[in-house]
Amino acid sequence: MTSRTEQTLTYTILGLFSLLALAPIVGIVFTALQNPDNVNAFGSFDGIHLGNFKDAWEQGNFGSYLKSSAIVTVTVVVVAGTLSILSGYAFGLMRFRGSGVLFYVFLLGLMVPMEAMIVPLYYDLRDLSLTDTYWALILPQIATSVAFGTFWMRAFFRSVPRSLVEAARIDGATSWFTLWRVLLPLAKPAVLTMTVLLFMWTWNEFLLALVMVTDEGLRTAPLGLSFFQGRNTSNLTLLAAGSVIVATPVVVVYMFLQRHFIRGMLSGAVKG
Amino acid sequence: MAEVRFIDVDKRYGGVDAVRGVSLDIADGEFMVFVGPSGSGKTTALRMLAGLESISGGQITIGDRVVNDVAPRERDIAMVFQDYALYPQMTVFDNLAFGLRRRKVPKDEIARRVARAAEALDLGRYLRRKPGQLSGGQAQRVALGRALVRDPQVFLMDEPLSNLDAKLRTQTRGEIKRLQQEVGRTTVYVTHDQVEAMTMGDRIAVMNDGVLEQVGTPEELYERPANRFVAGFIGSPAMxxxxxxxxxxxxxxxxxxxxxxxxxxxxxxxxxxxxxxxxxxxxxxxxxxxxxxxxxxxxxxxxxxxxxxxxxxxxxxxxxxxxxxxxxxxxxxxxxxxxxxxxxxxxxxxxxxxxxxxxxxxxxxx
Amino acid sequence: MSAIEPATPTSPASAVAGGAAGAEAKPDWPLGGTRPEARPPGEPRRVGYLYILPAFLILAGLILYPLGHAVYLSLWHWDGLTTGTWAGLENYADVVSDPALRSSFAHALVLLAFYALLPVAIGLLIAGLVARAQVRGLAFFRTVIFLPQVIAMVVVAVMWRMIYEPENGALNELLRAVGLGSLTQSWLGDFDLALPSVGGIATWVYYGLAMVLLTAGVQKIPQSLYDAARVDGAGPVREFFAVTLPGLRGEIAVALTLTTIFALRNFDLVYITTKGGPGDATSVPAFEVYDRAFQTGQVGSAAAIGISLAVVIFLISVLINRVAERGAR
Missing domain, CATH: 2.40.50.140 (Nucleic acid-binding proteins)
Incomplete structure (x- = not known):
């Protein structure tokens, strides 16, 4: 039994850190809602002025940025997610020559940071005339996402009781049928968590967009925001509104799926 | 007609011999129990018969057919797994129907066979449930049912009772024996529990360390054990x-x-x-x-x-x-x-x- | 290597019951170097290559090939336009000898404390408390504390620039409000303060990640260990060091590995908040990669920094996991 004071201490500390996490976020939302005609200060609240969002949207061209981000993110998540399920299935549940070595190649892809590849990637994609297209944003991120996704799905498939796969084989199911109809329904939490993570990382990617894209029409939301900031350092409310616009889609996805997402992260096993 | 025959069967994993030179004839309709301690090779032998493990040496035949290179789905077998391996997201009905659907059995035929198996196992009320909503005993019966609807030449059972509590285990023991006698199909049953072996098997194959120690009726094994291992393994309290x-x-x-x-x-x-x-x-x-x-x-x-x-x-x-x-x-x-x-x-x-x-x-x- | 792994399906216990007593020791599924045995008939094996093929092609074309290309580029002096000259290992020698580059790596190491150590320490504190009590609403706290993680780093950086703003930023306003006006600073403009200030942002972002990982780990420690410790008369502190900390070894390794990688890769945060300034007080390797490759025309050097960074990340990850594994024995 823990003492009452200890209980209080626990809640106090949890509350404190929650507050600390929330305060800047609430602050920027308040700032985005301020009356633009007043003297603006971060975090103060003087009523709700939704017009800021409209102004930021129009002046900042955020509609176009969000569209680019959506195209890139959805493509990356769908393609990388599907390919990860396929390769994770093979690595997790099939025995074939060289699977160990091949898996290390995937692990390598997981370890190499974008920063180490960005320079050659730029020149390679430029040679293929792919810079300043969505492909320059999509393809490299599919690659990094697939490395992670394969690792993630393999771990899931390895946790599936082998007898389930064997029962399906005796029942006459093909490996393809077993994957989509027997195993994938079980994989929902793992797939969901993977989706949220890939969505988050892809939406928030900055360096790649900064390097690959000069055409304003292709700018993703984080890149657009950084340019918007360059132009509007003095206008606090507009910048705050723009920030909120850029952050919102991921926060919404997170809020919708957070219960499954956190559960997926929590039941994550740590393998030595 | 489905005798099962092991002819000098070996199984090697890397450098380890899991099964060595097992030869055994199982008659059509016979209830054969493989019994032995952990690691004795009994499950490996069963899995080779099922086609889930490759055969390193020797032959296994079902009926007149050498099945060494025959895929599990072509062997006309059904298997009950130790952990039941029910498909968790499917209803009991879909679990029972799964194997038939994969074999393109007509719909009304599936419905008929599932209904019959459900009746035999008293599962009628649970057909719409999912495995997660079943008790251990019910899930076990579904696993049996899934094998039963397939009406295969040979039933394979891998410690199907080991996840049940003692009382249910005794009860289900009788039930499986009764079902087997009704359908009259060749059955190979693996267990580490010699009581299960003695009460269920027409004949028992005692395995130890990858080797078949003795095959015989329960009485033969008890009265005339071939060696000290069999004598000590069969009977409780032990000799x-x-x-x-x-x-x-x-x-x-x-x-x-x-x-x-x-x-x-x-x-x-x-x-x-x-x-x-x-x-x-x-x-x-x-x-x-x-x-x-x-x-x-x-x-x-x-x-x-x-x-x-x-x-x-x-x-x-x-x-x-x-x-x-x-x-x-x-x-x-x-x-x-x-x-x-x-x-x-x-x-x-x-x-x-x-x-x-x-x-x-x-x-x-x- | 050690890593987070996803959820086991919430499979009904009765459908897939755990290993029963007397379960036969089944041969392990050989993954990794072991040579596969003869294939059981009907077991899908070669088709595995087909399942992997699309992912592998993408990986080979967009990670492996660029990586090789990066190594090649790193051996040249090249401005990105004219013909390059052979450099050999000079670009790598610069990583060690060039003071600007050396300091950028030093900055990255300082940031490690803010990215990795501090968040994990906070996470451990919370995990230690959670271990001792049934905390109601833990899921809520977790959701909230994790939230900074999901916000784009660019947004986070823009936000904190506003907070650090010397004139009317929230931090200085707060200090004035509580009567500590003398402590107000130009947080991001001061040569000594800029780096810790950037680091503080990272701590804010990542303690939620550490907390989620570590509290998850705590919930996997068997209650019986705590009961045993209490029966043996351990107090809260002893309990933490005897049960919680050893039980979290794996999760700590994962949290440290992840945050370390984030720390060394840090680009957006520095780019938006300080652009490496003032002077080069907050320059970090990733920023140098970008700056040299795309601003000042030192492509070879940028590639060498990138490769060095990848190697450092790899070594640190291996080291952390080695230590964690050795502790486990």
């Missing part, structure tokens, strides 16, 4: 063993080990040193004038297992450890002195080195 010197004596053999010094009438042909196996029911408290017993042997009580109707007493007779069977309760404590006698007919003799059973004159006389 007690001690090494004894044998000296020829008047009309029999004189057996000496520690405090044991008895003359066994009519026993002959034993080497000078043997391993003696004593079934608990063959060692009883000494009663003067009981002609079936030889003795007395005096020893010290080591432990007392009172089961109510009977009591098993572990006795140390000067180095020879024996389990003595008493009717009802025995007023004994560890440390007490006890005198017991041995029924010669219940003794088994094994060679000290090889552990193989030694025939005796007593045995020959029967």
């Amino acid at each position: 007690a063993f001690f090494d004894a010197d044998v000296v020829a004596a008047d009309g029999g053999a004189r057996l000496r080990c520690g405090a044991v010094d008895v003359v066994l009438p009519g026993v002959g042909g034993l080497p000078a040193e043997v391993t003696v196996g004593v079934r608990p029911e063959c060692a009883r408290p000494w009663e003067e004038g009981d002609g079936r017993l030889v003795g007395p042997v005096s020893g010290v009580v080591e432990y007392v297992e009172a089961l109510g109707r009977e009591t098993f007493v572990g006795v140390d007779a000067g180095g020879a450890r024996v389990v003595v069977h008493c009717e009802g309760r025995a007023a004994l404590q560890p440390g007490d002195a006890i005198e017991f006698g041995i029924a010669p007919a219940g003794l088994r003799f094994f060679a000290c080195d090889s552990g193989l059973a030694l025939p005796t004159a007593v045995e020959a006389a029967r």
Whole structure:
């Protein structure tokens, strides 16, 4: 039994850190809602002025940025997610020559940071005339996402009781049928968590967009925001509104799926 | 017609021999139990028969067909797994129908077969449920049902009862046996529990360390174990063993080990040193004038297992450890002195080195 | 290597019961170097290559090939336009000898404390408390504390620039409000303060990640260990060091590995908040990669920094996991 004071201490500390996490976020939302005609200060609240969002949207061209981000993110998540399920299935549940070595190649892809590849990637994609297209944003991120996704799905498939796969084989199911109809329904939490993570990382990617894209029409939301900031350092409310616009889609996805997402992260096993 | 035949079957993993030279004929319709301790190769043997493991050497046939290179789905078998392996997201009905659908059985035929299996296993009420909403016993019946609807040539069962509690296990034991007799299909059943093996099997194959030790009916294994391993594995409480010197004596053999010094009438042909196996029911408290017993042997009580109707007493007779069977309760404590006698007919003799059973004159006389 | 792994399906216990007593020791599924045995008939094996093929092609074309290309580029002096000249290992020698580059790596190491150590320490504190009590609403706290993680780093950086703003930023306003006006600073403009200030942002972002990982780990420690410790008369502190900390070894390794990688890769945060300034007080390797490759025309050097960074990340990850594994024995 823990003492009452200890209980209080626990809640106090949890509350404190929650507050600390929330305060800047609430602050920027308040700032985005301020009356633009007043003297603006971060975090103060003087009523709700939704017009800021409209102004930021129009002046900042955020509609176009969000569209680019959506195209890139959805493509990356769908393609990388599907390919990860396929390769994770093979690595997790099939025995074939060289699977160990091949898996290390995937692990390598997981370890190499974008920063180490960005320079050659730029020149390679430029040679293929792919810079300043969505492909320059999509393809490299599919690659990094697939490395992670394969690792993630393999771990899931390895946790599936082998007898389930064997029962399906005796029942006459093909490996393809077993994957989509027997195993994938079980994989929902793992797939969901993977989706949220890939969505988050892809939406928030900055360096790649900064390097690959000069055409304003292709700018993703984080890149657009950084340019918007360059132009509007003095206008606090507009910048705050723009920030909120850029952050919102991921926060919404997170809020919708957070219960499954956190559960997926929590039941994550740590393998030595 | 589906006899199953193992012909000199080997299984090697890397450098380890999991199964060595197993040859075995299983008759059509027979209930064959593979029994043995963990790692004895019994499950590996079953999985080779199912086609889930490759066969390193030898042949396995089902019916007239060599199945070494036949995929599991083409073998016309059904398997019940230890953990049931029910598809968690499908209803009980879909679980039962899964294998039939994969084989393109017509819809109405599926419905009919599922209904029949559900009735046989009393699953009718649960067809719309998912496995997660079933109790352990119900899930186990669904696993059986999934095999049953397929109506295969051979049923394979891999420790299907080991996840049930003791009471349900006993009950289901009878149920499986009854179903098997009804459908009359060849069945291979793997268990580590010798009681299960003895109560269910038409014949039992005892495996140890990858080797088939003995195949026979429950009675044969109990009465005429081929070696010390089988003798010790079959029967509960287990047979007690001690090494004894044998000296020829008047009309029999004189057996000496520690405090044991008895003359066994009519026993002959034993080497000078043997391993003696004593079934608990063959060692009883000494009663003067009981002609079936030889003795007395005096020893010290080591432990007392009172089961109510009977009591098993572990006795140390000067180095020879024996389990003595008493009717009802025995007023004994560890440390007490006890005198017991041995029924010669219940003794088994094994060679000290090889552990193989030694025939005796007593045995020959029967 | 050690890593987070996803959820086991919430499979009904009765459908897939755990290993029963007396379960036969089944041969392990050989993954990794072991040579596969003869294939059981009907078991899908070679088709595995087909399942992997699309992912592998993408990986080979967009990670492996660029990586090789990066190594090649790193051996040249090249401005990105004219013909390059052979450099050999000079660009790598610069990583060690060039003071600007050396300091950028030094900055990255300082940031490690803010990215990795501090968040994990906070996470451990919370995990230690959670271990001792049934906390109601833990899921809520977790959701909230994790939230900074999901916000784009660019947004986070823009936000904190506003907070650090010397004139009317929230931090200085707060200090004035509580009567500590003398402590107000030009947080991002001061040569000594800029780096810790950037680091503080990272701590704010990542303590939620550490907390989620570590509290998850705590919930996997068997209650019986705590009961045993209490029966043995351990107090809260002893309990933490005897049960919680050893039980979290794996999760700590994962949290440290992840945050370390984030720390060394840090680009957006520095780019938006300080652009490496003032002077080069907050320059970090990733920023140098970008700056040299795309601003000042030192492509070879940028590639060499990138490769060095990848190697450092790899070594640190291996080291952390080695230590964690050795502790486990």
